[in-house]
Amino acid sequence: MTEVLFYHLQRQPIEKVLPSLLERSLARGWRVVVQAASDERVDALDAQLWTYRDDSFLPHGTARDGEAAEQPILLTTGEHNPNNAQVRFLIEGAPLPPDAAGYERIVLLFDGEDDDAVASARACWGEVKAKGFEATYWQPDEQGRWVKQA
Secondary structure, three states: OOEEEEEEEOOOOHHHHHHHHHHHHHHOOOOEEEEOOOHHHHHHHHHHHHHOEOOEOOOOEEOOOOOHHHOOEEEEOOOOOOOOOOEEEEOOOOOOOOOHHHOOEEEEEEEOOOHHHHHHHHHHHHHHHHOOOEEEEEEEOOOOOEEEOO
16 A cells, blocks of 8 residues: 655755655665656756765656666656656655555655645645545654654
């Protein structure tokens, strides 16, 4: 059954949170698709994942680069899954994909300071529950560690 995790971003931008979550996914042997709402966000993430840490990078490519099927992490604006990812990250309000049941895990990251993003996440929570998926809600504690709230 697909598990959907809702990450409520507070005091940390997606650029800080996403790389560590992607590292954990790769460490589990999962292939990943990250779906953004705009090509500009895909381009920004593409640049950032090569340089987010001095001693590391995350192997990835974009859907426009070609060889999408070979990418351990694929950045896209589309709903496709050409790299047979087990995990899909949804950012910037990207919708639940039609093939959501085909993933082990879907991770929805939303900005807790943006009322529209919070409303969209709430609507998606209802959609996820209606489809019978397992849903969990995560918030950072005072030290920035993720704590399961629901």
